[in-house]
Amino acid sequence: MDEYFSYDERLGIPIPSFKVDWDQFSKKIQQSILFQWEKIRGTIPDRISELEKLINVKQDQLSDEENFIKSCELNSQISELASIINDLWLWYRTNQDISEKVHM
Template sequence: MKFEFVYDERLGIELPMLHEEWEALTVAEQAVLLNDWERIRGRIPDRIMQLEREIVDKQNRLNVEDDFPTSCRLNTQIAELASCITDLHLWFRADSRVSDKGHD
């Protein structure tokens, strides 16, 4: 197998993993990979919206939280969710070939 898609638990999507250089793939293999990636990539905006809803929920909880350790925990969780959104934006906007090669 020259490539596969591996589920990334943190981002909640499958990411492409090449086991060979892009140029070593046949045109047909490149087409399959790109077709599969476009299908996955199309779900990224929905995943981002889901994470944004989680952030809003945590921010609402943070607004009424009086316990400092709990506030710190919520802030950390919000920061991690925001980091995931940033990474998803990068995956969504990146050229497929560049993204695949850059994340082996």
């Protein structure tokens, strides 16, 4: 299944990466891909939880930070983590209808 997914360093999960259109895959391959995606998709809430914990740590650091430049860096890091969380939720929700096909 590795040929149908590529690991996204930023998101911390594999995401679908097809070289051909979905309809060109056999039904068996489609089902295998959907099953694999369902397993990956199931890890997204845990990944989001990890990132939320990092945000909390950085917010705690920010509340104690007196150096303006360091405060800006922490704000930027928090913003990037929040952006990753948003993207993960998009992947989780956008593909929910596809994942439901696994159970049909």
